[in-house]
Amino acid sequence: MPIERALLVTVKLDSEKDNWPIEDVASELEELVSTCGAEVVDNIYCRCAKPTSNLFIGKGKTEELALICQEEGIDTAVFSCDLSGTQQRNLEEIIGKKTIDRTQLILDIFARHAKTPEGKTQVELAQLQYLMPRLVGKGIMLSQLGGGIGTRGPGEQKLEVERRRIRKRIEKLKEDLRHLSLHRLTLRKKRKENNIPSVALVGYTNAGKSTLLNTLTASGQLVRDSLFTTLDPISRVLRLANGENIVISDTVGFLHNLPHYLIEAFKATLEEVLEADLLVHVLDASHSRLYEQAKAVSVVLKELGIEEKPIITALNKIDLLDDASWLARLTQDFPNAVVISAKLNQNLDRLLHKIQGHFQSKMASWQGIIPYSRTDLVDLFYRQGRVTEIKYLQKGIKIKANLPKTVVFNLLKNKEIIV
Ligand SMILES: Nc1nc2c(ncn2[C@@H]2O[C@H](COP(=O)(O)OP(=O)(O)OP(=O)(O)O)[C@@H](O)[C@H]2O)c(=O)[nH]1
Ligand SMILES: [Mg+2]
Numbered sequence: 001m002p003i004e005r006a007l008l009v010t011v012k013l014d015s016e017k018d019n020w021p022i023e024d025v026a027s028e029l030e031e032l033v034s035t036c037g038a039e040v041v042d043n044i045y046c047r048c049a050k051p052t053s054n055l056f057i058g059k060g061k062t063e064e065l066a067l068i069c070q071e072e073g074i075d076t077a078v079f080s081c082d083l084s085g086t087q088q089r090n091l092e093e094i095i096g097k098k099t100i101d102r103t104q105l106i107l108d109i110f111a112r113h114a115k116t117p118e119g120k121t122q123v124e125l126a127q128l129q130y131l132m133p134r135l136v137g138k139g140i141m142l143s144q145l146g147g148g149i150g151t152r153g154p155g156e157q158k159l160e161v162e163r164r165r166i167r168k169r170i171e172k173l174k175e176d177l178r179h180l181s182l183h184r185l186t187l188r189k190k191r192k193e194n195n196i197p198s199v200a201l202v203g204y205t206n207a208g209k210s211t212l213l214n215t216l217t218a219s220g221q222l223v224r225d226s227l228f229t230t231l232d233p234i235s236r237v238l239r240l241a242n243g244e245n246i247v248i249s250d251t252v253g254f255l256h257n258l259p260h261y262l263i264e265a266f267k268a269t270l271e272e273v274l275e276a277d278l279l280v281h282v283l284d285a286s287h288s289r290l291y292e293q294a295k296a297v298s299v300v301l302k303e304l305g306i307e308e309k310p311i312i313t314a315l316n317k318i319d320l321l322d323d324a325s326w327l328a329r330l331t332q333d334f335p336n337a338v339v340i341s342a343k344l345n346q347n348l349d350r351l352l353h354k355i356q357g358h359f360q361s362k363m364a365s366w367q368g369i370i371p372y373s374r375t376d377l378v379d380l381f382y383r384q385g386r387v388t389e390i391k392y393l394q395k396g397i398k399i400k401a402n403l404p405k406t407v408v409f410n411l412l413k414n415k416e417i418i419v
Pocket of ligand 2: 209210211250251
């Protein structure tokens with residue numbers, strides 16, 4: 001099959017307040033298109049004050065695009081903005097070629113990369129949710145005018161049947177996701193009972209999260225130099241130097257201007273992130289848009305309502321840095337970050353040390369004597385901390401342990417216990 005030839009249309013509205021220059025939006029769009037396996041033939045910039053409801057961009061500009069498509073043998077026009085169904089159809093009519101927007105592009109990549117049933121279910125759900133509002137036809141417009149003779153053609157009926165079918169399918173997919181999520185909830189509950197701390201790797205797509213998980217746990221997770229390689233949540237247990245276990249999870253990468261409902265659709269995948277005790281933000285230190293990417297990640301974390309979670313920043317891919325001043329600037333701007341190379345296993349011990357330090361600061365050593373009527377507490381100590389000494393005396397069970405500070409605090413208030 002010949003390679004699809006794409007024309008990119010990067011649109012920047014005057015009202016957009018983000019700090020992404022149009023060139024950066026364009027080059028990211030280019031990366032997304034290349035990830036889909038298409039060839040980027042040309043990239044047209046389009047600045048406008050306000051989107052129009054029928055075409056998004058101006059009519060003159062659209063006709064110009066039509067001409068370029070003809071001259072350059074383009075198969076597909078890809079817009080960097082989100083288009084409504086009407087805009088997309090109108091643009092397609094004038095341009096005369098398949099016209100898609102950035103969300104469709106992302107969905108296409110997601111569909112290619114989803115491997116597990118859960119990943120696939122989420123992608124299908126997002127695709128259908130994208131499609132639903134775009135299923136508008138002439139028949140519907142007429143029926144909204146009050147119906148009447150000749151307004152209920154077979155076209156409308158077909159559309160209505162289709163819409164009903166999709167709605168049913170959406171419900172079914174949501175139900176499937178609820179089941180899968182329940183299963184993970186049970187696993188997480190078990191972990192929580194055993195007090196295994198959880199760490200989630202977050203970061204911009206392609207920052208090196210999966211590589212980091214692999215190097216840390218030698219787990220063979222798929223790594224590729226393309227966007228959104230990971231779509232399914234993967235968790236592994238890792239033993240720290242102090243003998244404590246933690247669960248570390250890899251997940252879907254973030255992106256600038258990620259459409260809101262895509263985040264919604266991927267909430268199940270992001271559950272590990274939502275529930276994690278600690279986040280490790282992996283940044284690609286060699287990327288020219290590092291600062292914008294870091295900001296985009298903060299925006300997504302905020303949108304997920306977890307911007308307050310403790311976070312350790314890891315500046316990754318330092319093996320690719322040959323400019324010392326760039327590294328100096330980064331370490332100044334991210335003073336608490338650990339500088340690593342996930343691929344070459346550089347400084348990962350420092351990162352682990354930092355993770356360990358974080359959890360240790362939540363623990364305290366405790367010793368005391370528990371009455372025999374409260375052996376449930378001994379169980380709790382084993383589950384939630386580390387018991388270093390246990391002796392069965394006549395007056396009770398003498399215990400030395402490393403316990404979460406919250407547990408120690410409650411013990412201090414307990415009159416049955418001899419400290
Ligand atoms: N040179 C170098 N390359 C790295 C390093 N870490 C990751 N990479 C490369 O960066 C690319 C992306 O790595 P992944 O681990 O798949 O990135 P990710 O963050 O999981 O990406 P998504 O799953 O797409 O969000 C791969 O080609 C890796 O080999 C590093 O420390 N140094
Ligand atoms: Mg990955």
